[in-house]
Amino acid sequence: MASGATTAAANIGMVVAKRPDKPGIEGKVVELKSNFIAVSPKFKYPSVHYYSFEVTDSRRKKAGKKDSQKVFEQMKLKKKFGVNAIPVFDGGQVYSVKQLDIGHKKETRNHAVKVPVDADGSGREKDLKVEIKYQGEIDLSPIGEYVKKGSTRTWDGTIQSNLTVLNAFANNKVRLSFLSVGRKAIFPPARDNRPIFLSGGIEMKQGFYQSVRPGWGTLTINVDICATTFYPAGPIIDIIPKIVKNKWDRNEKSRDELRRGLDRREIDCLNRFLRNVMIFVTHRDNRKPKHKVSYIDSQPADQARFKQDNRDVTIAQYFKETYRHTLQYGRLPCIVVVKPDRSKSFFPLEVCEICPGQRYEDKLSDDARREMVQKTAIKPWERFDRIETAIKDIFQHKRDENLRSIGMDVDPEFIKVKGRVIQAPKLNNGTDITPEGGRWDLRRFIKCTRLYNWSVMVFENRNSAPLEMVRNAIKQLCSSLSERGMEVYPNPPIEYGNPQGGYDKSLLLAAQRARITKDKPAQLIVCVIQRKVLGASGIHAIIKRICGTQLGVISQCIVANNMKGPNPHRWKQICGNISLKINGKLGGKNSVLADRELNFGTNKPYMVFGADVFHPGREEKGRPSVAAVCASVDKTVTRYVGRHSMNRKIKNEIIENLEGMAVELLNQFQRANNILPFQIVFYRDGVAEGQFQHVVQKEVEALKRAFDRVYGENGEKGQKPQLTFIVVQKRHHARFMPVQKVDSDRSGNCRPGTIVDTGVVVPQEFDFYLQSHASPLGTARPTHYHVLLNEANFPVDAIQTLTYKLCHLSARCNLTISHVTPVHYAHHIANQAKHFVSWDGASSGRSGSSGGRGGDTVPNTTKCEKMKSEIENEMFFV
Template identity: 75%
Template sequence: MSAPEEKDFSVDRATRPEKPGTLGKEVMIKANFIGVTKFSYPEVHYYSFEIVDQKKKKAGRKDSDRVFLQMKVTKKFGTNTYPTFDGGQVYSPTELAIGHSKQTRSYDITVPVEADGSGREKTFKVEIKHQGTIVLTSIGDYVKDNSKTPWDGSIQSNLTVLNAFANNKVRSEYLSVGKKAIFPPSRDNRPIYLPGGIEMKQGFYQSIRPGWGRLVINVDICATTFYPAVPVIDIIPKIVKHPRDRHEKSRDDLRRGLDRKEIDVLNWYLKGVMMFVTHRSDNRKPKYKVSYVDHQPADLAKFRQGNKETTVAKYFRENYGQSLQFPRLPCIVVVKPQDKSKSYFPIEVCEIYKQMPDDARREMVQRTAVKPWDRFDRIEGAIKGIFRHNNDENLRSIDLVTDPEFIKLKARVLPPPKLTSNGANINPQGGRWDLRRFTDCPDIYNWSVMVFENRSYFPPEVVRNAMKQLRNSLHEKGLNVSTDPYIEYGSPHGDYEKSLALAYQKARIKKDRPPQLIICIIQKKVLGASGIHAQIKRICGTILGVVSQCIVANNMKGPNPNRWRQICGNISLKVNGKLGGKNCVLAERELNFGTNKSYMVFGADVFHPGREEKGRPSVAAVCASMDKSVTRYVGRYSMNRKIRNETIENLEGMVADLIKQFQRRNDVLPFQIVFYRDGVAEGQFEHVLHEEVKALKRAFDRIYGEKDVKPQLTFIIVQKRHHARKEDSDRSGNCQPGTIVDTEIVVPQEFDFYLQSHASPLGTARPTHYHVLLNEAKFPVDAIQNLTYKLCHLSVRCNLTISHVTPVHYAHHIANQAKHFVMWDGASSGRSVTLQMPRVRESKPRLRI
């Protein structure tokens, strides 16, 4: 019997409605874009460009750039040619010397010593081959005023070519990171160092983008960091030392080795960290991911070498001619995921990159948070003094001319919505408001405190006084807290599950009822604190079935009591939301979905692991509103099986489960669904639209059945990682919250807009870019923009408008926490867990691994 054919769901991408948006007050603003005033959209030849060294190993990016520049200087590409290189392919408006030959042309290129005397002369073998031509008229048709041309692969390839021409010259002149960011020397040529020896460089970013009727160039400032390498043996004293010990262990102390407890602490810190080794005679420093720290010292740890056993210390002495200085220290073990084989490395030959401490991160934020007028002055200086687009030989070769002045455009400022709380009307001013009492509050009849700190440093009376202030703050906001909490102590590096279970059980015995809330107090300087927060939430939420709230211990102490009082107010917001309460809601008739029937709002995001976690699958999260006021949400998350897959693989199952939850709570299925999807680039729109929208349609079929009317679906992409900035003439230089831009720097046929929904008193605000890809409810421009702005006012975590819609804010938070929840064994197989947040559930969720 043949398998049933999969149902074909047609998906028509939304276009911009004919009637433009008119809601709000018109203002004139300035954007960090310059316009392309002349461009003929020529045909460009492209060539493959393969480079290997004398050992037939593929050249790195830096060497590839040097080889290309050397070939250009020595006229290997021919005379009167202007080729560009983006790190992968070579582009040229005219044919290079190799012509259209389908045969590969080979060269032996010797790269001389660098100008500063560093490096050494190297010889590379280059193979270059003509692959075809790219016609740039595709992007020209796409940006026309009355264009109906949709985004497709040709548009993306055109932009790749154009950005290669725009960035090739400056990338060859300055330090660069990626294809679009450059870092010229500072004016005084003095490096900037952050705490911990981390170097920060400030530079500029540029990208050619499609605009309304023309191309535009987006130019912005950017920053990057360079981390110094640190021998593991030098950081051991800081790791195994208790934070309140006066003296660190010396190197001589380490010669005696570590006890089991100290090794456990070291294991907790190093597990999963990327390291490299320094003992090889060929000067190579291969990278490895730490699996664990062995309990056996190097002079006792044994492994098989051929037919005999040997110790790690003896192996290094016989094979590398070096006796270990610290043979009593344990070894770092690396387990290969392919065959589970183990490699042992003495600690003294291992180095790691220093992590960015909190004070360094804070200083970097302060240094990069510049006012809009300062940012625009620096960008203007870079346009005229560094990029000099109209003098760039590569841009001149394709006849591209720009206007160096910033684009000025019309924007609209939407009016803020009215909020209510406990019967009182609230009018947000400047993206913020005061919230005296919450709308809906639960009773707290039993709660406990788990202190992951030393009792002598953080005595019970200090905890009790701090909790008394927190209890008063909860009372002021409307929560009835009938008892003082039970207080328990645990080790900062101990068994969190055991400690939390103990606090749970003792509080339950004391009140003869299970606690609803566990306050967890942790050290500020505990390494990997964000991971500890996540583990505590996982244990409390999925194992104990109780809400948790983490607090940094140092926040409770200090000379300024008003600071702790303010922190208690912020904690109250989160606690009330986690316990199922409502802080504030939009006033009646503020939410307009164009229907009197039921509706749901979804948010979705995918967390991708960093480069140091190569091979680890991504974690996807989805959350959905459960009530008419769109303030209570339920969330789900799962691990993708395919490595670095941007698509949410289990979307159908998670959405179906959330719709069932909605039906159980409201006795009705939603008639309309608005789905906000975060973290997708333009080149992935079509793929995500077809894959994920079809998954949503399949979920609707599962829940609604074949005969029922399916919900109207509006699918919106949310983009936060871009370089578009705006400047207004108010006191801060930023645009006002509610500022909408949907002309000039967008294309006419796409239904997209920039919305700056939040205030940014310290630096330059970044608007969020929304793309409406599906509009089955036929929302007008004003309706979807106004709805989106109002959904930025409903986060339970603050009394501020946030920079993007609340469901995406929650989904991002869930995915970021869930990366610590899931278990991963180094293979690509997925794991799935369920989560609800805030806590609006009937029963304890189950952890499925």
């Protein structure tokens, strides 16, 4: 690359787009209530002293977060920081406006602290040591400058550091008072004190979240409700029925049924649930020692034996003789605890209780996830009522001594902002369509494909999915496709797969049978599968991998249960939705934006990108991340081509091979249009504020290198494109609700197309919230868009309306979606491509090793399969 290009790329990260001087005016103005409250503008932004706070046990091993928190509480209670000191602790550092009483600034103080047993009497006293060392002062004035109107300051590490300090002061009191997760979420006891259980015995807790955020001319505090999952605290005997309950069982096991013991499936289920969970035992009189579960024994307590004084005794005998405890559930197995010296302890389940406050971090089942969504979906007015109650009764900012110590006064009233509801675009499928409430009826496709070479493979036994039922269901699918304009071969061959012989063989057979016309390859394999195997490692993933990376055939999965039932109208509706996907996958277009709706400010060719990175969960530590990029290749921005790649560095948020994927997509655009794009709008998902500068520097630089390779370093093949780079954030806690009922939709939410770009954002940065979708069940979450690069000089209205219109073009549904279509597609590509990785690292999480750390690289033996050339430029991901 030429030196000039290198210099330009190096400077990219220094220039982040500013909000245009002319504000947006498009749309109807509405008054909205936000879940933000304002910090008084009189706040002085003082300097704060900060200290390291390292807690170790008698073996000099670093203590956990809970023990460190307890040490801080004990020291504060006993005035060890000074008689009048009001320090706060965020789990890592201690902060104080006044210098703490630890002597000279450079001095290190060591304290011995005795931590008492837990409030429920479990655990044991611990003698811990803490080392406190002065680190310096943090000046909070930068964030004061950052939120000022007319400021030119951009987000950087200093602003992030200031917010960390301010959040420590705002959240310290409630974190000490209630169960907390992270630094910002708390879970007070439920009013009725009744736990909420999900499938599999997991407990869901509902709580509150608050975070100090920059606003328009002042700081704000964002307060919201939240929910997460925990292991249920209490006697394991009471929880077993919920853990082992089969979803097909109508009732949970009774205590009498538990006395008969558990079968092998139930023991395995219990074993998976309890492994590595902390418990305490209750048979030791006044002591309740804690242990970590290693596994569940396969034998019941009245049969499992061990040697004692040269005789064989059962666990049940031992407890009766030693502790005078006659087991009531002797037929149940024991918890086994393997000690560091490899010796084992056996504890009957009836003397064990799960310690409170342990998060359940494994992946939820489909049923549990669905239940959690249902239980947390509440209407906007109820959400805001709960938040208002929490502000008054739980957070009580006016009475918070930590906020007083820093001089932060908070107005408990919700901030009201002016939003704008922009008009929905007109769509066209041969005639103009006007969406109503974020949805529209689509009876015909504007461009249809011909479906001749296809087959159906049933991965379900004939009793559950008889041939006649499948044939009738496929007949209805053919009818739905035909009604929307597709030419369809109506009698595709139907085969029953044999998973024992290998899915690849069954799918190869389906591909061979799909060639109705012998001179053309298979177009589509429809796979009928069981719902219960739709998970990450189930048949759904296997089908996508084999069809995409080995056979080069597009697949469409259908859940067998959807074909059944007494209501044929439901299956007809499902066929309508499947028809949208099939037409999109095979190269058709369901609908497009009407003429003159797309406005890129130029008559020259344009291209829209979407990008996302899939990161593995906690249970897959060490597994590589997979990046996906897709891009439009037609002027209606409805046909997309996707690419995926594997990041070599563990937990790397940056798309490492962005340059290579961008080159491929630009070349594909040129092949499709005989010209290269003049303008590119790039939507990037999954980036936090603290990563903005890094992403702009690395990924925009990679895109510029790709432009050099495709257009020529001096633009020999045409003028290099203007790049607009926009970050898309979905994981945040901002919510809005119309003040006047007349401005809301039926569910009480803002209407689709609502824009917020004042009040709760900073004046100088080009960002906005857009609620593009309807949310009939709960409170809609808007998407937060940050324009980081604006080489095309898009005005505010132009980028906001373009973004909203791009939410109407998903081929998967006839609804406006919650974020732009290219990001929606990139997410689906990454979600499929994660199964294309042949990963030989040890699985981890609760059941395995520690896995890789951020910054480590995956072994060279780790590979990521590519899509076959036959379909890599098709919309297989729809």
